Amino acid sequence: MSGDPYVWIAAMLTIGVFSFLVEDNPVFCAIEHLLVGLSTGYMFCVYWYRVFVPELVRPLWESGAGAEAHLWVVVAICVLWTCKYIERVKDLAKIALAFWLAVDLGLAIPTEMDAGVIAQVLGTIDVSFDGAIVNVVGEMVLLVGTVAALTYFVFSKPHRGVVGATAKLGTWVLMIGFGASFGYTILSRIYLLIGRVLFLLRDWLGVVG
Amino acid sequence: MKRALGYRVPAALLLVLGLFMAIQYYIPHPIVQAPKELILQWKQPINAYIIFLALGGLVAMHVRRVVRRRERWGYSVLTLAAAAAMTFLGLAYGIQDDTVFADWFAYLVTPIEATMFSLLAFFVASAAFRAFRARTVGATILLVSAAIVMLGMIPTVQDAIPPLGDAAQFLLKYPNTAAKRAIMVGVALGAISVSLKAIFGIDKTILSKGG
Amino acid sequence: MDARPLLAKLSRLDRRAVFAAIAVVVVLPFLSPFDLRATPSEATLAFDAALEKAIASGRPLLIDVDFGPQTVAEMEPMLLAVLDRVFAAECKVVFVTFIPEASSPLRRYLERAEAKHGLVYGEDYVFLGYGSAYAYTMYGMGTNIGAYFHSDDRGTKIAELPLMRRVKSLKDVAAVVNIASNSFPRFWVQYGVAPFGFDLIVGATAVNATDYYPYLQTGQIKGLLAGGRAAAEYEGILVDRGVMAGPGDATRGLGSQSLALAVILAFIAIGNAAYFLGRRGAARKARP
Numbered sequence: 001m002s003g004d005p006y007v008w009i010a011a012m013l014t015i016g017v018f019s020f021l022v023e024d025n026p027v028f029c030a031i032e033h034l035l036v037g038l039s040t041g042y043m044f045c046v047y048w049y050r051v052f053v054p055e056l057v058r059p060l061w062e063s064g065a066g067a068e069a070h071l072w073v074v075v076a077i078c079v080l081w082t083c084k085y086i087e088r089v090k091d092l093a094k095i096a097l098a099f100w101l102a103v104d105l106g107l108a109i110p111t112e113m114d115a116g117v118i119a120q121v122l123g124t125i126d127v128s129f130d131g132a133i134v135n136v137v138g139e140m141v142l143l144v145g146t147v148a149a150l151t152y153f154v155f156s157k158p159h160r161g162v163v164g165a166t167a168k169l170g171t172w173v174l175m176i177g178f179g180a181s182f183g184y185t186i187l188s189r190i191y192l193l194i195g196r197v198l199f200l201l202r203d204w205l206g207v208v209g
Numbered sequence: 210m211k212r213a214l215g216y217r218v219p220a221a222l223l224l225v226l227g228l229f230m231a232i233q234y235y236i237p238h239p240i241v242q243a244p245k246e247l248i249l250q251w252k253q254p255i256n257a258y259i260i261f262l263a264l265g266g267l268v269a270m271h272v273r274r275v276v277r278r279r280e281r282w283g284y285s286v287l288t289l290a291a292a293a294a295m296t297f298l299g300l301a302y303g304i305q306d307d308t309v310f311a312d313w314f315a316y317l318v319t320p321i322e323a324t325m326f327s328l329l330a331f332f333v334a335s336a337a338f339r340a341f342r343a344r345t346v347g348a349t350i351l352l353v354s355a356a357i358v359m360l361g362m363i364p365t366v367q368d369a370i371p372p373l374g375d376a377a378q379f380l381l382k383y384p385n386t387a388a389k390r391a392i393m394v395g396v397a398l399g400a401i402s403v404s405l406k407a408i409f410g411i412d413k414t415i416l417s418k419g420g
Numbered sequence: 421m422d423a424r425p426l427l428a429k430l431s432r433l434d435r436r437a438v439f440a441a442i443a444v445v446v447v448l449p450f451l452s453p454f455d456l457r458a459t460p461s462e463a464t465l466a467f468d469a470a471l472e473k474a475i476a477s478g479r480p481l482l483i484d485v486d487f488g489p490q491t492v493a494e495m496e497p498m499l500l501a502v503l504d505r506v507f508a509a510e511c512k513v514v515f516v517t518f519i520p521e522a523s524s525p526l527r528r529y530l531e532r533a534e535a536k537h538g539l540v541y542g543e544d545y546v547f548l549g550y551g552s553a554y555a556y557t558m559y560g561m562g563t564n565i566g567a568y569f570h571s572d573d574r575g576t577k578i579a580e581l582p583l584m585r586r587v588k589s590l591k592d593v594a595a596v597v598n599i600a601s602n603s604f605p606r607f608w609v610q611y612g613v614a615p616f617g618f619d620l621i622v623g624a625t626a627v628n629a630t631d632y633y634p635y636l637q638t639g640q641i642k643g644l645l646a647g648g649r650a651a652a653e654y655e656g657i658l659v660d661r662g663v664m665a666g667p668g669d670a671t672r673g674l675g676s677q678s679l680a681l682a683v684i685l686a687f688i689a690i691g692n693a694a695y696f697l698g699r700r701g702a703a704r705k706a707r708p
Contacts, residue, residue, distance in 0.1 A: 006312060006315075006316040007316070009316055009317065010316045010317070010319075010320040011320075013317065013320050013321050013324070014320045014321075014323075014324045017320075017321060017324035017325055017328070018324060018328075020328060021328065021331055021436065021439050022436065029281070029284060030284060030287060031321055032284075033284040033285070033287045033288045033291075034287055034288070034291050034317070034321070035318065035321045035322065035325075036267075036288050036291075036292075037287065037288035037289065037290065037291025037292040037293075037294075037295070038291045038292070038295050038313065038314075038317055038318050039318060039521075040264050040267060040268065040288075040291075040292040040295070040296075041291065041292045041293070041294065041295025041296040041297075041298075041299060042295055042299070042310075042314055042318060042520070042521070042524075043260065043264060043520055044261065044264055044292075044296055044299070045295070045296060045299030045300065045304050045310065046299075046304065046520040046523055046524075046550055047257040047260050047261065047520065047552070048257075048299075048300070049299070049303075049304055050520075050523065050549050050550040050552075050573070051253055051254060051256070051257040051550065051551075051552045052254055052257040052258070052261075054570050054571045054575070055250075055253050055254045055257075055552075055568075055570060056254035056257075058570070059570060070247050070250075070251075071251070071254070073251060074251045074254050074255055077251070077255055078254075078255060078258040081255075081258065081259065081262065082262070091215035094215060094216070094218075094219040094416055094417075095218060095219050095222060096255075097219065097416065098218075098219035098220070098222040098223040098226075098416060099222060099226065100255070101223055101227075101407065101415065101416075102222060102223045102225075102226035102227040102230060102408070103226065103230055103248060103249075103252065103556065105223075105227050105230075105403075105404035105407050105408055106226065106227035106228065106229065106230025106231045106404070106408065107230045107231070107234070107555075107556070107559065107611075108400055108401070108404050109231040109401050109404050109405065110231055110234035110235065111234070111559075111610045111611055111614055111615070112397040112398075112400050112401050112404075112610065113397070113401060114610075114614040114615070115397075115609050115610040115613070115614040115640065116393055116394065116396070116397025116398075116400075116610065117394055117397045117398060117401075119614070119638050119640060120390050120393060120394050120397075120634060120638065121394070122638070123390075123634065123637050123638035123639075124390065134375075134379065138379060138382060138383040139383075141383045141384055141387065142383045142384075142386055142387050142637070144387075145383070145384050145387030145388065145391075146387040146390050146391055148387075149387055149388055149390075149391030149392075150391045150394060150395070152391075153391065153395045170391070171347055172346075172347065172350050173384055173387050173388050173391075174388045174391070174392075175347045175348075175350040175351040175354065176350060176351075176354045176380060176384040176385060176388060177354075177384065177385045177387070177388025177389055177392075177630070178351050178354075178388070179350065179351040179352065179353065179354025179355040179356075179357075179358065179380075180354055180355070180358050180380055180381055180384075180385040180630050181385075181627075181630045181631075182351065182355040183354070183355040183356075183357075183358030183359040183362070184358065184626040184627060184629060184630050184646065184647065185333065185626065185627050186333055186334075186337070186355075186359060186681065186684060187359070187362055187626045187647055187648070187649060187677065187681065188491075188494060188625050188626035188627040188647050188648070189326075189327075189329040189330040189333050189627075190330050190446070190676070190677050190680045190681065191493055191494040191626070191647065191648035191649075191670075191673060191677065192323070192326050192327040192329065192330060192490075192491065192493050192494060193327040193330035193331070193442070193446055193493075193680075194446060194493060194648070194673040194676045194677065195323060195327065195492060195493020195494070195496075195669070195673075196320075196323060196324050196327045196493065197446050197447055197450065197676070198450065198493075198669060198672070198673070199320070199323075201447070201450050201451075202450075207451070208450045208451070234615065242563070246560065246563070246564065246567060249553075249556045249557070249559060249560040249568075250560065250567055250568060252552075252553035252556040252557070253551070253552040253553045253556075253557060253568065254552075255553075256552040256553040257552055260552075304524070305527070305574070306524075306527045306528055306531055310524075311524050311527070311528070314521075314524045314525075315524070315525070315528065318489060318521075319489035319492065319525070320489075321489075322488065322489035322490050322521075323489045323490060323492055323493060325490070326490040326491065327493070330442060330446075330680070331438070331439045331442055331443075333684075334438055334439075334441075334442050334680075334683075334684050334687065335435040335438045335439065337684055337687065337688050337691075338433070338438055338684075338687035338688065338690070338691050339435075339691065341688050341691065341692075342691065342692055342695050343692055343695075343696075344695075352688070352692070356685060356688075359681050359684070359685055360681075360685070362649050362677070362678075362681060363677075363678040363681055363682065364456045364457060364458050364459070364674060364678060365456070365678065366678075367459055368459070374459065378461055378462060381463075381630065381633060382462070382633065382637070385630055385633055386633040386634050386636075386637050389630060389631050389633060389634050390634040393631075393634055
């Protein structure tokens with residue numbers, strides 16, 4: 001058994017969270033709220049030390065009107081953002097919001113087109129007939145499956161006739177994808193439980209090497 | 210003036226800056242890349258400030274709950290005390306590896322979060338048992354696909370029936386890729402569409418005109 | 421014997437009995453261990469090949485660690501195996517994280533690795549710390565890392581670190597390795613690989629991994645470790661190669677994983693059997 005008080009605290013908290021499996025109880029509720037508080041403090045300190053001070057406060061302090069003077073724009077945007085909470089000037093916050101959205105949305109256009117559309121379409125039509133028969137069949141499945149699944153998402157055309165049949169095939173392809181995701185999700189969740197069990201048995205109780 | 214500040218100025222900024230960020234991707238010349246670098250550098254501290262505002266909002270919500278003695282206000286006292294303690298430890302003693310701050314994260318936050326997520330293993334098993342029924346053709350395909358992938362992940366089954374492992378890999382590599390690719394392309398085209406509509410002011414709700 | 425009543429009863433089992441069954445099958449293999457070996461999948465072999473190629477190039481790596489306490493059980497073995505591999509090969513590495521809850525644990529992993537492999541901070545490895553506004557920082561790092569990280573995690577100015585004089589942008593690294601429990605590999609592809617074209621090697625949770633297969637097929641991702649099972653596969657590869665002295669936690673969990681998967685499949689089979697037999701019985705009763 002561990003002699004480290006921190007390990008004992010961690011073990012008690014782990015068991016307290018597991019108590020939710022029996023039924024919701026005050027211990028679990030208290031641990032939930034403890035987590036929210038600790039996480040709040042943690043996030044504030046990390047953002048303060050790792051982002052706000054080194055990327056804004058210190059450069060402005062050291063440079064002032066020098067090389068990092070452009071950071072005063074950041075100060076202005078932060079002030080505009082705070083206007084959201086003051087009724088008389090809350091419209092000014094939309095300028096800060098517009099800046100934020102412009103960068104997000106503007107950059108999304110070429111990057112999504114490049115990585116999400118063009119590369120994926122090229123990957124689909126680049127069918128190789130070299131190699132084992134199972135790979136060739138797989139590539140055909142990939143090509144037909146992608147087209148069929150994309151057809152399913154075309155809602156502006158009624159799903160009748162050839163379009164309907166292709167969309168139906170697309171539904172089945174999507175179901176295979178969701179089935180694979182489901183299987184992997186179960187696998188993933190089990191590993192999370194394995195980690196906690198290993199902590200309790202090895203690090204706390206010491207019954208496992 | 211109110212309408213200009215409330216909508217026209219932000220909309221103009223969204224249009225000009227949005228187009229600039231889209232076009233700069235294709236122009237490597239320094240005259241375009243230099244302002245882009247500055248704009249991206251601004252994102253980090255602004256993001257931190259927005260997080261501070263959000264954390265402040267969370268604290269304010271719990272303070273209101275305590276002051277007004279709302280339901281379960283005692284738990285809010287615990288939340289505020291934990292937040293105050295963690296913030297004090299971080300600001301007073303630093304956040305490096307050999308501090309109480311780091312120990313509290315490793316032995317308090319980590320086990321709680323890890324265990325909460327590990328509960329999902331139980332819930333996903335219970336949900337699969339109660340609700341996963343092959344009622345339709347689609348559901349049957351989903352079930353069979355999941356079963357093949359899960360069985361293919363068990364080492365003893367994989368060794369005893371190699372074609373099952375191969376089938377699982379085939380499903381992941383081809384039909385699963387096709388499905389996820391279709392979703393990916395759809396999402397990408399949707400994102401491009403939403404971005405263009407917002408930038409050109411076709412979708413005015415994004416800046417809440419009239420608000 | 422008519423199995424319908426038994427199946428019907430089983431299908432109405434209290435959920436706490438299901439929980440208990442899962443708990444038992446997860447705990448049992450640790451108390452009575454049995455050796456299991458995971459055969460590496462194509463994606464895992466591709467991960468290994470891509471990482472070996474990056475190490476062999478002699479150039480530094482950038483490793484982005486983006487998992488928090490929620491998924492530590494699945495991702496930690498993956499990260500520890502990668503750390504063992506890169507530092508055993510004396511590869512120089514720049515570490516970064518884009519989620520705040522990874523910065524504290526990553527510091528501890530790196531301190532342990534430093535002690536284990538006799539590393540010199542600043543020369544063998546650097547931890548840039550937490551970078552906010554992930555997508556835009558990734559995009560900006562493609563041309564200038566120093567503009568987004570004025571100092572490292574310890575507060576030292578970037579220009580004072582010998583390794584960072586070699587690594588000024590992502591063009592100076594052999595590959596980016598992203599060990600992530602969220603969708604950040606997608607952002608690396610979108611804001612990193614698409615504009616700058618470097619090799620991206622990914623370790624992901626099993627939940628997210630199925631979404632990255634399209635990127636693997638196009639070559640936007642060079643290799644993929646898909647969850648804890650793939651981490652066990654990679655541990656096996658490293659044990660065979662002599663890089664790791666023995667199997668890690670991912671391999672140790674294979675027994676529990678296998679039993680739990682089998683039990684869940686059995687539950688699903690029981691539920692469906694009860695459903696179909698019940699439906700057939702109801703149809704028979706309804707016939708005149």
